[in-house]
Amino acid sequence: VPQIEFWFEFGSNYSYLSVMRIEDAARARGVAIAWKPFLLGPILRALGMETSPFLLQKEKGAYVWQDMERQCRKYGLQWTRPSAFPRLAVLPMRVALLGAERPWIGAFSRKVMELNFALDRDINEPDIIAPVLTALGLAAAEILRESQTDAIKARLRAQTEQARTKGIFGAPTFFVGDAMFWGNDRLDDALLFAAEQKAAGANGEASPPLSR
């Protein structure tokens, strides 16, 4: 099965758009998703940015909110501009890392994104995240405890460092093999690329159609 790596951050508004639609879109293309939660803050700081470029560049920031409103309408998603941006999300990111290969990762991630970008809730609070896990039929207390272990904290730091070495500079970012696609606007291109790569392989061709 062809695969797409999905690098995302719960604090990232454009990650919201991709989290909400990637499972349906990938299923339609027959592509498997490797969920790759990482922390965007350390990546931006390594690039010399103290915070989101949407705050550092006020012109771009002003634009982003009108763009998000239209994009959410286009995709049929609820939208509320968060009262805190970028919102800290280290707690749910750790939970996502814990669940990255479990069947609930998609549903969990969509619910966290809705809490941030539709309901304007503080997603870094255990009291907000626990009910999400419970509603999915999961052992919330146990998962929250495990997500706060040193092992998971270290793994999230390591995955963030891996994002940096792969050349990631924003979220969401997709990889199909070595090919990098940046931004929700490239999700469909990336899925098509993954599907075509597979098809080319099946035909015995050496390279995918888009990398010739």
Place this chain on the structure above:
Amino acid sequence: VPQIEFWFEFGSNYSYLSVMRIEDAARARGVAIAWKPFLLGPILRALGMETSPFLLQKEKGAYVWQDMERQCRKYGLQWTRPSAFPRLAVLPMRVALLGAERPWIGAFSRKVMELNFALDRDINEPDIIAPVLTALGLAAAEILRESQTDAIKARLRAQTEQARTKGIFGAPTFFVGDAMFWGNDRLDDALLFAAEQKAAGANGEASPPLSR
């Protein structure tokens, strides 16, 4: 007729994608184009950037070239990474300002973009631009002379200042009324917005579907 403002720069690689396809795409939607050449350099400098963000952020820069290769393949456009980037384009920008409301603006702009991004030529040279005008059946010498008058130089500076006051921070940028759309990825959204606004007006509705 609904209208879209198209703010573009011949040195901007993402403007290349939009210049090549906007006339066909706008015609298909029944939308008129107001061509708005402006200089991106002074805009970026006003935002504190000495040059293109694709040079200032090397990770983003590395990505942009693989993205451009795939985008050009998607749109069926030729692509050669320019040996000079960002390429100075003040001469053809002045010609474009002179021709902005003339029927040759689209064909002229496409040819300049091909010279920069498909043929890797120095588009700031009169010897390169004159044959483009001649091939369009125009009086090249006269147009080049007029484009270098103080009046045209001042108009291009004024149009660039207008871009800044409108909140433009990159190219291409589209406006439909007050609604701003940034990047080639938003061209189709912007055209649809323009067409729907017109349709809503025809139905006697007060506001366009996307701005409710």
